[in-house]
Amino acid sequence: MTRRWGIAAAMLVAAVLFAVLAATGDTPAVNVVLAVFFGVLALLFSPRAFPRSVTDAEARSGDRPIVYWRPGCPYCLRLRTVLGRDAKRLTWVDIWADPAGAASVRAVADGNETVPTVIAHGEAMVNPDPARIKTLASARR
Template identity: 55%
Template sequence: MRRVWGVPVLYLLVGAVLAAALFAEGSTAGGVAVAVVFLVIALVHSPLFFPASTGAAEALRRGAADGRPVVFWRPGCAYCIRMRLRLGRSARRMHWVDIWSDPAGAAEVRAANDGDETVPTVFVAGRPHTNPPPAWVRGQLDASA
């Protein structure tokens, strides 16, 4: 669990140090701006930014039952963040699996990607798709509705 929050906490610490240095120099506006920027970056890299994760087995079972895509992701992944941002509100309708919190999810991703933990890996109708375009994923989600 610590690994999941490591990147966001690191961003918060770096932002706090930089903001404190700017405050010490008398630049209140600069310190506040740096603190806000690093807070936003930390939030985007945190698990809070993504829909609630489920276990791989449960997500794949639900995906097979309702036809919705299953997205395997990990915190701090730029491609996962891009996917999440571009999907917008529709991202909440999919099933998400954090591979750092679920060893079975990491194993599913490795099996689909020749031993690599390449994310996002999206399963649609039981078939894996590695780093597909967000528009394609949205189309698959719309087709399942």
């Protein structure tokens, strides 16, 4: 649990610190901008920025493409951003919350936990081009 929320919590602490400095410091405008910046980062790096994660077993029982991800991963965040609303057309598995999901990633990524890893139609794609996954998700309409 700590590992999943650690980066977001650190960003939130920084945002609060800069907010306090904005209220008491010499350069309030700069500190307000930094507080907002770190607050946005806290939201983006939290698990809440992604669709609800399921277990690896649940994901494999369905027919949707599976996206293996982890909180704090900038490549996962890039993929999630590019997908936009189409992200809900895919099944998401947080490898930090599900050890079986991490094992599935290691099985197709030469023993590494490289994310995002997408499995669709029996093909595994390690850190794929987000545009390719966007096309794949859009085709599921």
